[in-house]
Amino acid sequence: MRKESFLWLALASSFLVLLFILVPLLRMVSAPSLAALRATIIDPEVLRSLWLSLYTGISAALICFVFGTPLAWLLARSEFRGKRVVEAIVDLPIVIPHPVVGIALLGLVGKNFWFGRLLHEFGLRLVGNPLGIIMVMTFVGLPFYLQSAKEGFASVPPRLEHVARSLGASMFTTFFTVTFPLARRAILSGIIMCCARAISEFGAVVIIAYHPMIAPVLMFERFQSYGLKYSQPVAVWLIVVCLLLFVSLRLVGRGPERTRSGGAR
Amino acid sequence: MNLRIENLGVELDGFALKEVNLELEKGDFCALMGPTGAGKSVLLEALVGLVPLKTGEIYLDGKPLSGLPPEKRGISIVYQDYALFPHLSVRDNIAYGLRFRKVGRSDLRMAELLSRLGLEALLDRFPSTLSGGEQQRVALARALVIEPEILLLDEPLSALDPNFRQDLRRHLKDLHGVGGTTFLLVTHDFPEALSLARHAAVMVNGRIEQAGKIEDIFLHPVSPLVADFVGMKNLFAVEFSETSARIKGLEIELGRKPDTERGYIAIRPEDLVLSREPLSSSMRNSFAARVREVRSHGFYAEIDLEINRLVFTAVVTSRALLDLKPQPGTSLHLAFKATAVHLIG
Known part of the structure; x- marks a missing residue:
């Protein structure tokens, strides 16, 4: 009997958690009228901010992919002194409050610091610029990519790499023909997680670049200036765009071999 | 090299x-x-x-x-x-x-x-x-x-x-x-x-x-x-003829014909059956053997037996040891199935 009441408690609590996640989202999605949604999506300011969010988020994810992959591989494949420290550093962007991230980065690239002035000398403007937004997004997105890619690499049996090497493949070729293809799914997941995290960033971006406005900043501004009703449609469109992006990435990443090898033993 | x-x-x-x-x-x-x-x-x-x-x-x-x-x-x-x-x-x-x-x-x-x-x-x-x-x-x-x-x-x-x-x-x-x-x-x-x-x-x-x-x-x-x-005891280099193996005048029935003319056979010590009188059983190989040495290991004992100057080692339980009462120099009967003979080589 006690076992059963425990089961009921678990079910009830799970149900509550799911409701807590879904109800606000459903309420928001269903709140704006179709007319409001239509009007919002042809608003050039909204389109600009959606597009900005999208391409800065994707750029940040690609930067994480290019520069983070070697680190993820190292973390998965080698043991070295201080590895724990490196892993803790990599996780820092998750635990630091978002405005703190923005302030830290502004302190680096702003004009009050020699590095920021140097960048300015070379014509590289980060503050109030899409480049700055990408920088912030990369910072907050990195841990999500690294974690997933690391797990992907760790799940590839080292023996497969050893066999490839013994058959004549260099470390480079082994990585590109064995390790990477086998970790591909996890890497794609990492890119999607990183991209999602990047697009959702508000607190850090707003400090580096209030303008040009990414979609979350635009939502915030409309909420401040006009109220809830005017920010909801933008939010709905941001959700739609993100869902489309992630679903299509998943479809592209499915690859052909799953269906080909799915036969019986 | x-x-x-x-x-x-x-x-x-x-x-x-x-x-x-x-x-x-x-x-x-x-x-x-x-x-x-x-x-x-x-x-x-x-x-x-x-x-x-x-x-x-x-x-x-x-x-x-x-x-x-x-x-x-x-x-x-x-x-x-x-x-x-x-x-x-x-x-x-x-x-x-x-x-x-x-x-x-x-x-x-x-x-x-x-x-x-x-x-x-x-x-x-x-x-x-x-x-x-x-x-x-x-x-x-x-x-x-x-x-x-x-x-x-x-x-x-x-x-x-x-x-x-x-x-x-x-x-x-x-x-x-x-x-x-x-x-x-x-x-x-x-x-x-x-x-x-x-x-x-x-x-x-x-x-x-x-x-x-x-x-x-x-x-x-x-x-x-x-x-x-390398523990497998009772390993002998033998010559095969038809379905039997020959060594030192001893003919061991294999129940199958090997591909080669010579090779090795091995018999696990626990597959050797010992008795005081000849057993009337389906076992194809049965010989009279002389006890050379008995080594007790608590629950089981190893017995070395000699047939035509060929030494076999058998493992028996301590209980069986009480029944057999083997003494060096006395004789016992040793039997094993043809399928207990492992062909090697």
């Missing part, structure tokens, strides 16, 4: 190989034996170049290998768990090494291996759809198609069902006969080693305890550790 391992030492977390010396001739088939944890797999990894050497050197055709990465050594490896590339078809798995190693007439080589291993029909399949035996045959083909100097086999049979194991053993013998590749087989199964290899090395606690011709190791173990490991 094709492969020469000189004074090799490796140190890993909590494990070490010490002063390993071993020489293999070109085309040799050597079994590396020893109990679990003896360091056999570590030695293979050192040969492939996956673990750094602390001391010593490995020479392949006189050239030192240390400092050479795995891909430049010409040493292929086949693992117990096959280690096929799951994202590649059988064809692409086997051909994987060919893009790095220029092998003359590689298509002919490939075709020959495919037909010898019976893999032609599986080329477009993926590893996850193959049986264990098929996967291990693909792994063998993949390792051999690049014509390596040395093929390392890390317990390639132990994950297979007994019927596949017999099949793969035959393939190994067959493939070894074809190319000039030297085979080094890790196993902890002595009969398997005896049936495949010419030479053997027994490894215990990170050292090579004994190396040499496989019969010598069996017949003259240099240490109790080796003797204990």
